[in-house]
Amino acid sequence: MxxxxxxxxxxRVRARLGDRAEALLVxxxxxxxxxxxxxxxxxWVVLTPDELVLVTDGxxxxxxxxxxxxxxxxxxxxxxxxxxxxNDLLADTVKPMAxxxxxxxxVTYAQFQAYESVMHARLVGLDGVVEAERRTKxxxxxxxxxxxxxxxxxxLAEVAPLLDDGPTEAEVRxxxxxxxxxxxxxxxxxETIVATGPTNAALPHHRPTHTRIEEGHTxxxxxxxxxxxxxxxxTRSYVVGEPTAEQRDLYELVLDAQVRGVEAVAAGLSTxxxxxxxxxxxxxxxxxxxxxxxxxxxVGLVIHEDPFVGRASDLILQVGDVVTVEPGVxxxxxxxxxxxxxxxxTSTGCRSLTKTPKDSPCPPSPPTT
Amino acid sequence: MxxxxxxxxxxRVRARLGDRAEALLVxxxxxxxxxxxxxxxxxWVVLTPDELVLVTDGxxxxxxxxxxxxxxxxxxxxxxxxxxxxNDLLADTVKPMAxxxxxxxxVTYAQFQAYESVMHARLVGLDGVVEAERRTKxxxxxxxxxxxxxxxxxxLAEVAPLLDDGPTEAEVRxxxxxxxxxxxxxxxxxETIVATGPTNAALPHHRPTHTRIEEGHTxxxxxxxxxxxxxxxxTRSYVVGEPTAEQRDLYELVLDAQVRGVEAVAAGLSTxxxxxxxxxxxxxxxxxxxxxxxxxxxVGLVIHEDPFVGRASDLILQVGDVVTVEPGVxxxxxxxxxxxxxxxxTSTGCRSLTKTPKDSPCPPSPPTT
Numbered sequence: 001m002x003x004x005x006x007x008x009x010x011x012r013v014r015a016r017l018g019d020r021a022e023a024l025l026v027x028x029x030x031x032x033x034x035x036x037x038x039x040x041x042x043x044w045v046v047l048t049p050d051e052l053v054l055v056t057d058g059x060x061x062x063x064x065x066x067x068x069x070x071x072x073x074x075x076x077x078x079x080x081x082x083x084x085x086x087n088d089l090l091a092d093t094v095k096p097m098a099x100x101x102x103x104x105x106x107v108t109y110a111q112f113q114a115y116e117s118v119m120h121a122r123l124v125g126l127d128g129v130v131e132a133e134r135r136t137k138x139x140x141x142x143x144x145x146x147x148x149x150x151x152x153x154x155x156l157a158e159v160a161p162l163l164d165d166g167p168t169e170a171e172v173r174x175x176x177x178x179x180x181x182x183x184x185x186x187x188x189x190x191e192t193i194v195a196t197g198p199t200n201a202a203l204p205h206h207r208p209t210h211t212r213i214e215e216g217h218t219x220x221x222x223x224x225x226x227x228x229x230x231x232x233x234x235t236r237s238y239v240v241g242e243p244t245a246e247q248r249d250l251y252e253l254v255l256d257a258q259v260r261g262v263e264a265v266a267a268g269l270s271t272x273x274x275x276x277x278x279x280x281x282x283x284x285x286x287x288x289x290x291x292x293x294x295x296x297x298x299v300g301l302v303i304h305e306d307p308f309v310g311r312a313s314d315l316i317l318q319v320g321d322v323v324t325v326e327p328g329v330x331x332x333x334x335x336x337x338x339x340x341x342x343x344x345x346t347s348t349g350c351r352s353l354t355k356t357p358k359d360s361p362c363p364p365s366p367p368t369t
Numbered sequence: 370m371x372x373x374x375x376x377x378x379x380x381r382v383r384a385r386l387g388d389r390a391e392a393l394l395v396x397x398x399x400x401x402x403x404x405x406x407x408x409x410x411x412x413w414v415v416l417t418p419d420e421l422v423l424v425t426d427g428x429x430x431x432x433x434x435x436x437x438x439x440x441x442x443x444x445x446x447x448x449x450x451x452x453x454x455x456n457d458l459l460a461d462t463v464k465p466m467a468x469x470x471x472x473x474x475x476v477t478y479a480q481f482q483a484y485e486s487v488m489h490a491r492l493v494g495l496d497g498v499v500e501a502e503r504r505t506k507x508x509x510x511x512x513x514x515x516x517x518x519x520x521x522x523x524x525l526a527e528v529a530p531l532l533d534d535g536p537t538e539a540e541v542r543x544x545x546x547x548x549x550x551x552x553x554x555x556x557x558x559x560e561t562i563v564a565t566g567p568t569n570a571a572l573p574h575h576r577p578t579h580t581r582i583e584e585g586h587t588x589x590x591x592x593x594x595x596x597x598x599x600x601x602x603x604t605r606s607y608v609v610g611e612p613t614a615e616q617r618d619l620y621e622l623v624l625d626a627q628v629r630g631v632e633a634v635a636a637g638l639s640t641x642x643x644x645x646x647x648x649x650x651x652x653x654x655x656x657x658x659x660x661x662x663x664x665x666x667x668v669g670l671v672i673h674e675d676p677f678v679g680r681a682s683d684l685i686l687q688v689g690d691v692v693t694v695e696p697g698v699x700x701x702x703x704x705x706x707x708x709x710x711x712x713x714x715t716s717t718g719c720r721s722l723t724k725t726p727k728d729s730p731c732p733p734s735p736p737t738t
Contacts, residue, residue, distance in 0.1 A: 041574075058661075059574060082681075104479035109471075109494055112478045125478055174550050181543050205410075205428055292427075312451070 001147070004140035006037045006071035010052050012133045021101035021124050023048040023094060025115075028106040030301040031130040037071030038064045039229060044086070046093045053078060053093045055086055083114075091118040101126035128306075135298060135306050136320035141230060142344055142353075145299065145322055148189065148232035149342055149353040151225035155179035156236060156356055161366040163219060163240055169194040169208035172221065180225045189224030189231040190303045196220075201335035204293050204328060215241035218335035218361075220328075224303070231303045233324050234354045235340035239361045250287070250329055251337050251361040257281035258339040258358075261295060261325040265343055265350035271313040278327040279311070290329035298323050299342055321345040322353070337361070370516070373509035375406045375440035379421050381502045390470035390493050392417040392463060394484075397475040399670040400499040406440030407433045408598060413455070415462045422447060422462045424455055452483075460487040470495035497675075504667060504675050505689035510599060511713055511722075514668065514691055517558065517601035518711055518722040520594035524548035525605065525725055530735040532588060532609055538563040538577035541590065549594045558593030558600040559672045565589075570704035573662050573697060584610035587704035587730075589697075593672070600672045602693050603723045604709035608730045619656070619698055620706055620730040626650035627708040627727075630664060630694040634712055634719035640682040647696040648680070659698035667692050668711055690714040691722070706730070 013035065017024050026032055026045040033039055036052070040060035046053045052075040056064050061079040068075050078093065080086035094100055102115065104125030115123055137145065159175045167175075172194045180188060195206035196219045206220075213219055218239055224232040237254070239247045261278040275295040282291045294310030299322050307315040307323060317323070323345070328338030341354035357364070382404065386393050395401055395414040402408055405421070409429035415422045421444040425433050430448040437444050447462065449455035463469055471484065473494030484492055506514065528544045536544075541563040549557060564575035565588045575589075582588055587608055593601040606623070608616045630647040644664040651660045663679030668691050676684040678692060686692070692714070697707030710723035726733070 059572075102478075104482070105477050107478050108474050109476050109478055109481045110473035110496065112481075113473070113494070125482070127479065170550070174547065178543065178547055181539070203428075 002140040002143045004037070004071065005138045006035075007073050009035050009133065010047055010073070013047060013130055014049065016129050016133060017047075017101065020126060021099040022097040022121070023100050024126070024129060025090065025094070025100055025102045026130060027103050027111075028130070031103070031106075031134065033229060034134045034301055035130065036064070036073050036075060037067045039067060040064060044090055046090060051076065051093075055080060055089045055093065057081065057086065087114050087118050090115075091120065094119055094121055096120040098122060099124050101129070103127055103130075131306055134300065136318060137300060137322050137344065138320070141300065142322065144228045144230035145232060145342070145344075146353045148185065148225040148227035148230055149234065149355070151180050151183045151185045151227060152189075152223050152232050152234050153354065153356045154183050155225070156221065156223060156234070157364070160221070160236070160238065160363050163213055163238055163363040166212055166214065168210045168212050169196055169200065170210055172213070173208040176221070176223050180223075183225075185225035185227055186229075187226050189226045189233060193220065193222035193235075195336065198333050198335050202330045202332045204330055204336065204338070213240055216244075218247065218337055220336050220338050222338070222340065229301055231299050231301075232353070233299050233303060233340065233342050234356060235326055235328070235338045236356055236358060237337040237339060237361060238363045240363065243361050246334070247361065250334075253282060253285050253287065254327055254329055254337045254339050255358060257327045258325055258341070261327065262341060262343055262350065262352060265317065265323070265325065265345060267317055267319045267345055267347065269317045271307050271309040271315045271317065272311065274309050274317070274325075275311055275313070278325065282327060282329065287329050290331050291327055292330055293328065296324035296326050296340075317345050319345050319347055371509040371512045373406070373440065374507045375404070376442050378404050378502065379416055379442070382416060382499055383418065385498055385502060386416075386470065389495060390468040391466040391490070392469050393495070393498060394459065394463070394469055394471045395499060396472050396480075397499070400472070400475075400503065402598060403503045403670055404499065405433070405442050405444060406436040408436060409433060413459055415459060420445065420462075424449060424458045424462065426450065426455065456483050456487050459484075460489065463488055463490055465489040467491060468493050470498070472496055472499075500675055503669065505687060506669060506691050506713065507689070510669065511691065513597045513599035514601060514711070514713075515722045517554065517594040517596035517599055518603065518724070520549050520552045520554045520596060521558075521592050521601050521603050522723065522725045523552050524594070525590065525592060525603070526733070529590070529605070529607065529732045532582055532607055532732040535581055535583065537579045537581050538565055538569065539579055541582070542577040545590070545592050549592075552594075554594035554596055555598075556595050558595045558602060562589065562591035562604075564705065567702050567704050571699045571701045573699055573705065573707070582609055585613075587616060587706055589705050589707050591707070591709065598670055600668050600670075601722070602668050602672060602709065602711050603725060604695055604697070604707045605725055605727060606697075606706040606708060606730060607732045609732065612730050615703070616730065619703075622651060622654050622656065623696055623698055623706045623708050624727060626696045627694055627710070630696065631710060631712055631719065631721060634686065634692070634694065634714060636686055636688045636714055636716065638686045640676050640678040640684045640686065641680065643678050643686065643694075644680055644682070647694065651696060651698065656698050659700050660696055661699055662697070665693035665695050665709075686714050688714050688716055
């Protein structure tokens with residue numbers, strides 16, 4: 001698999017930081033991982049104009065050094081035994097300087113107070129510096145997300161044919177998660193959604209219960225895999241048995257909106273415009289009120305990240321963005337239908353990383369082997 | 370199962386808050402759940418002397434009202450569509466008052482700034498008010514934690530006999546997690562640890578890999594279940610095949626330290642004293658350096674919570690505390706051994722909620738059915 005290009009990232013972040021601060025204290029673990037390759041559960045990065053220092057605790061010193069060396073990142077590791085010792089190491093690394101930027105959305109108020117008491121610098125809250133760079137995926141990242149998609153595709157191909165047998169939501173979830181693990185996933189990318197029937201499927205974020213999947217009901221399955229730290233995200237919706245005219249019409253409507261959305265994805269399109277493509281298609285058929293969430297979001301080391309795609313979002317899609325396109329309709333009494341693919345923005349439009357067929361609401365037959 | 374006693378909790382928190390602030394803004398979701406019964410992923414509570422108001426987003430309004438009604442909690446639900454609208458609702462609920470306490474460890478600096486701009490009150494960072502009450506488990510909570518323990522016990526009883534067959538760490542983890550789900554768990558309580566061999570088992574927090582379990586190696590399995598929001602936590606260690614004298618001696622040493630710890634647990638003992646009971650037993654045999662972590666921690670709606678039990682902790686155990694007792698020894702080249710039970714402090718000492726046998730490092734034989 002194509003390697004991650006981690007070493008150049010610090011330079012990109014320094015360039016983006018510019019003269020807004022002399023150094024950046026990175027607290028968010030996904031940002032730390034993206035900058036350094038370090039995947040532990042506790043770590044901070046201080047990025048100065050000429051240094052990258054990672055501070056962690058005793059569990060992770062060797063791991064951090066090994067992962068950064070493997071990534072070709074030129075950095076120093078410093079290890080503190082306690083939270084207080086780690087703060088002191090951060091302060092010692094920062095040294096006296098005029099301004100230190102910190103991630104205000106990723107630092108608690110209590111942590112901010114601790115920094116204030118030890119840092120010899122004016123603290124400036126500054127968000128999104130790393131995220132703005134992290135948003136653009138390199139080839140190695142896209143390969144990992146594609147692999148996570150492949151795993152979820154393969155798991156769903158195994159499990160979807162079983163919907164006709166009347167399993168419970170929880171059983172379907174369990175089978176999907178087991179399959180993904182067996183196919184090489186670190187685990188599910190998020191809490192797998194399996195939602196069926198007139199009440200559960202009407203909830204976009206329903207958690208699987210022991211409700212049994214019944215003939216005539218809609219089933220929404222939202223499933224992704226985690227692979228080498230990278231997420232995938234896909235939704236398929238089914239009707240068990242022969243769909244009613246309403247079920248078929250609404251499936252076609254959502255699918256049409258989703259296909260239009262995927263076809264519209266291109267560098268230069270605004271996220272608001274992309275949202276409107278899907279939303280207008282559903283609203284034109286009179287179901288605008290049934291589409292109760294945004295059209296999509298970025299996916300990478302974090303399952304929900306920029307670029308968010310919704311009515312209120314206002315970003316311009318760029319080459320290297322990886323985003324979901326996932327319109328849906330939901331109504332108590334009817335249930336729900338959502339179709340979601342994960343696509344990467346390319347120089348000529350976009351390429352779907354999700355390969356599961358979506359042309360029909362009928363569960364596939366078991367693969368013939 | 371004994372019901373949770375949720376309704377009286379707000380009163381206990383009000384009493385503990387005393388006159389330190391007129392109202393408390395609760396941001397931590399576990400604290401919100403404990404106070405209200407609401408289990409959604411987005412919610413805030415404002416607790417005033419005569420009101421409890423829960424603010425959430427549109428996905429959760431009905432669920433919050435239903436869960437609070439079921440819990441007998443007298444409260445108002447307010448629903449905001451965006452983060453800004455939610456902040457405005459919180460400010461409107463707080464109304465002009467002198468001081469509003471907020472949870473400094475659970476509020477980001479960015480969130481604090483947003484509160485500062487909308488609240489008509491002086492904001493006072495105040496941590497641990499809810500946690501100090503949440504620490505003491507009622508009968509319904511203990512019943513749920515005991516059920517989570519029972520599920521993990523049963524899963525390990527199924528899976529431990531397979532260690533002799535040479536599975537990989539990841540395979541053992543997968544089997545344990547599948548078993549727990551099938552036995553009624555919502556999922557694992559935390560990332561299940563299966564660590565084997567001279568290198569992996571020497572890491573207390575090792576993540577399962579495709580390393581195969583081999584004869585002669587130590588295996589550390591740290592597994593818990595999540596049941597109705599409550600966690601369990603257990604560790605058992607094994608040697609596959611005939612243990613060496615060193616393996617047997619160290620197993621006996623850790624087990625002896627752990628049993629002494631459990632026997633010492635009683636209301637009135639300090640966490641530091643409990644830590645010393647286990648630590649001294651291991652240090653007296655010359656292995657003090659091999660015991661590289663704390664002796665235990667509280668368990669409830671959160672897997673690691675007060676009372677933490679370690680050298681630097683200084684709390685007094687109380688009736689209703691649920692804590693782990695989990696000494697261990699680790700050394701590169703040797704591997705590791707940890708034995709952990711979850712116990713509840715009672716008026717006469719403690720009662721173990723973990724039932725898996727621990728007398729031998731040899732994996733159990735398959736159950737004869």
